[in-house]
Amino acid sequence: MHVWSSSNQKGGVGKTTTVVTLGGLAAQGGERVLMVDLDPHGSLTAYFGHDPESLERSAYELFREGVAGREAVESLLLPTAVPGLTLLPASTALATLDRQLGRREGMGLIVSRALAAVEGEFDVAIIDCPPMLGVLMVNALAACQHLIVPVQTEFLAIKGLERMRHTLGMIEKARGLSVPYTIVPTMFDRRTRASVDSLRTLRTQFSERIWRSAIPVDTRFREASRRGLPLSHIDPAARGVEAYRMLLDDLVALEGAARRRKEAS
Ligand SMILES: Nc1ncnc2c1ncn2[C@@H]1O[C@H](COP(=O)(O)OP(=O)(O)OP(=O)(O)O)[C@@H](O)[C@H]1O
Numbered sequence: 476m477h478v479w480s481s482s483n484q485k486g487g488v489g490k491t492t493t494v495v496t497l498g499g500l501a502a503q504g505g506e507r508v509l510m511v512d513l514d515p516h517g518s519l520t521a522y523f524g525h526d527p528e529s530l531e532r533s534a535y536e537l538f539r540e541g542v543a544g545r546e547a548v549e550s551l552l553l554p555t556a557v558p559g560l561t562l563l564p565a566s567t568a569l570a571t572l573d574r575q576l577g578r579r580e581g582m583g584l585i586v587s588r589a590l591a592a593v594e595g596e597f598d599v600a601i602i603d604c605p606p607m608l609g610v611l612m613v614n615a616l617a618a619c620q621h622l623i624v625p626v627q628t629e630f631l632a633i634k635g636l637e638r639m640r641h642t643l644g645m646i647e648k649a650r651g652l653s654v655p656y657t658i659v660p661t662m663f664d665r666r667t668r669a670s671v672d673s674l675r676t677l678r679t680q681f682s683e684r685i686w687r688s689a690i691p692v693d694t695r696f697r698e699a700s701r702r703g704l705p706l707s708h709i710d711p712a713a714r715g716v717e718a719y720r721m722l723l724d725d726l727v728a729l730e731g732a733a734r735r736r737k738e739a740s
Pocket residue numbers: 485486487488489490491492493514518604605606661662663690691692693694695696697700715
């Protein structure tokens with residue numbers, strides 16, 4: 476099972492859109508996909524029609540009960556209208572975790588264990604992170620093999636990326652191994668100077684980690700979220716979908732290469 480996480484400490488950069496669209500595309504390609512909502516705001520959960528305020532069971536249960544058996548994890552999963560696309564929802568209770576048990580031993584590996592328990596049931600798991608550092612983001616980073624860092628192509632967002640890089644450095648130290656990541660420029664509008672300039676800056680400053688392309692601004696993403704479906708299932712030929720399709724292919728190829736390197740060493 477591939478495990479990816481969509482993370483950035485900055486809000487509104489396209490993290491949730493990335494999870495939904497990659498998830499939709501992978502499901503369309505016949506993969507069994509699990510989307511994991513670790514954001515207490517539950518935007519991903521709300522996207523698929525569930526209310527994170529009133530859900531009785533969510534990813535919060537993993538932390539509260541400390542359970543990670545296959546059946547226990549499966550009992551938290553919700554189907555979506557898209558065949559092959561399953562959701563582990565968030566509820567607002569997740570917001571209390573840092574205060575409750577942030578410092579308790581072993582709390583950073585809860586999501587890794589839960590995913591290991593359903594390893595055989597899914598081909599891909601994609602984790603949506605909250606825009607802040609805390610026990611949830613630490614869990615996501617520990618669980619994933621590859622990190623996707625969406626960054627809006629505007630100057631403030633690039634500044635925020637420095638903070639994210641610092642966080643990754645800290646976590647890499649704590650984990651004792653590096654988390655490979657790909658910076659994905661989002662909401663790119665080639666007609667605006669700000670977008671073009673910031674993409675150029677990103678390419679210079681993060682040359683090794685930056686994805687070769689960019690996700691364009693596409694107003695249809697908003698329409699898709701209103702309809703509660705991945706854009707891939709509304710308009711497979713939309714510009715935004717084409718870009719995410721290329722990203723999906725690249726991520727799969729990257730991981731294949733990493734695996735081959737590991738096997739060879
Ligand atoms: N490529 C895009 N083109 C146009 N609009 C987009 C694009 N990507 C995302 N959006 C829109 O921008 C808004 C923010 O996106 P999204 O919710 O994915 O960001 P986020 O990083 O998950 O935010 P948060 O930090 O609040 O969780 C949403 O309304 C979404 O529909």
